[in-house]
Amino acid sequence: SQQGEEDPQALSIQEGENATMNCSYKTSINNLQWYRQNSGRGLVHLILIRSNEREKHSGRLRVTLDTSKKSSSLLITASRAADTASYFCAAPGDTPLVFGKGTRLSVIA
């Protein structure tokens, strides 16, 4: 019942650069959610985009959703060292909300 696969598995960038990570899913969805996890801590919700939305912004975050391709992307602009974390997507709908393995982002100062 895997629903939400992040890509790439790991990403390393310099501070100030933009970071883009992707999420693919398999069945029809109600919405798509992105979360961040700092090492060993609980996941924290970042942004939710509904299935009838195509783009959403929150501060330095921009999320897009393409339901025809069953994919979403999360863009973090002007990254900071504090953005270093793992990022997960979840795409609830026909299947229960489950998470993928995440993208580990390292922002180097």
Next chain:
Amino acid sequence: EAQVTQNPRYLITVTGKKLTVTCSQNMNHEYMSWYRQDPGLGLRQIYYSMNVEVTDKGDVPEGYKVSRKEKRNFPLILESPSPNQTSLYFCASSYQDTDTQYFGPGTRLTVL
């Protein structure tokens, strides 16, 4: 303060000794779930509950039990823990299963 609490936060135990990890939320959420997180495997769902007295298996339910007698509590029970259950465990809750999930701080369990 709206939150999900888990106890204990850290636990070292031995094979076969029954244990319970508690989870409690104060947001009147109907949906609650348990995940385990292991290196390279991501978050895997153990059990979930759509409401009081309604529970269902997730992807990796073997060796675990849950109960949902009250809306706020969703304990995870390991009747006979084994070393392969050494992991980081998270409880989460939300109004409905498709809504934003609120996670607890995690319980790091080691079974010797």
